[in-house]
Structure formats: C-alpha cells, structure tokens
Amino acid sequence: MILLVALTVAGCARQEAARAEPAVCGSPAAGAVRVDAGLRAGRAEPAPHRVEVAEGGTVQLGVSADVDAEVHVHGYDLVFPVRPDQPGCVLFVATRSGLFDVEAHPETLLLQIEVR
Numbered sequence: 001m002i003l004l005v006a007l008t009v010a011g012c013a014r015q016e017a018a019r020a021e022p023a024v025c026g027s028p029a030a031g032a033v034r035v036d037a038g039l040r041a042g043r044a045e046p047a048p049h050r051v052e053v054a055e056g057g058t059v060q061l062g063v064s065a066d067v068d069a070e071v072h073v074h075g076y077d078l079v080f081p082v083r084p085d086q087p088g089c090v091l092f093v094a095t096r097s098g099l100f101d102v103e104a105h106p107e108t109l110l111l112q113i114e115v116r
C-alpha cells in the first residue's frame with residue numbers, strides 16, 4: 001500500500017508537498033518526455049538547464065545523487081527521495097503551464113521544466 005504523506009519542505013516557499021509515488025526509473029514510459037538530472041558534490045550535473053514540455057504531456061523525471069536528498073518539483077509540489085544507491089523517479093502529467101524549478105533540497109537547482 002502506498003500512502004500519500006504531506007510533509008514540510010524546507011528551503012523554499014512551499015509549506016506542503018505531496019510525496020510522489022515512486023516510478024520505475026529504468027524503462028522509459030511510453031509517450032513520456034524523459035528528463036534526467038544528477039547531483040554530484042553538491043552541484044547539479046549536468047549544469048541546470050531548461051526542458052520544454054507540451055502542456056498535457058507526461059514527464060518522466062529521473063534523478064541520481066551521491067548523497068541522500070529530497071527532490072522537489074515546484075509548482076506540482078512533488079517530492080521524492082534519492083539515495084546514492086537508489087535513483088529517484090517520478091512520472092507526472094504536465095497539467096499546469098509555466099516555468100518550474102526542480103530542486104534538490106535544501107537549495108540546489110537541478111533543472112527547470114517549462115510547460116507551454
């Protein structure tokens with residue numbers, strides 16, 4: 001059973017975020033835009049970049065890290081954990097247009113998702 005848990009997110013303006021359901025990282029989801037990001041030695045790798053997604057499209061976001069971290073997709077308020085031995089993934093439908101930061105908390109910007 002998977003529980004959705006509201007939790008406090010430090011380091012940004014959002015007070016609450018939904019804990020995202022883990023998704024499968026390895027296999028690309030059909031029709032989804034695959035976005036990968038990494039956190040290495042406290043920095044985004046590759047360097048923070050912008051990814052365009054059509055509104056209504058599905059995004060499959062995968063993040064790997066060399067430390068334990070929480071990844072936060074702003075605007076959609078999705079949070080999921082990553083660990084060195086376990087990349088984190090989330091699959092979501094881009095129903096809101098705009099420019100949204102994806103952070104590794106507390107404050108490392110990994111990338112921006114532009115939904116238009």
Ligand SMILES: [Cu+2]
Nearest residue numbers: 011012072103
């Ligand atoms: Cu955040």
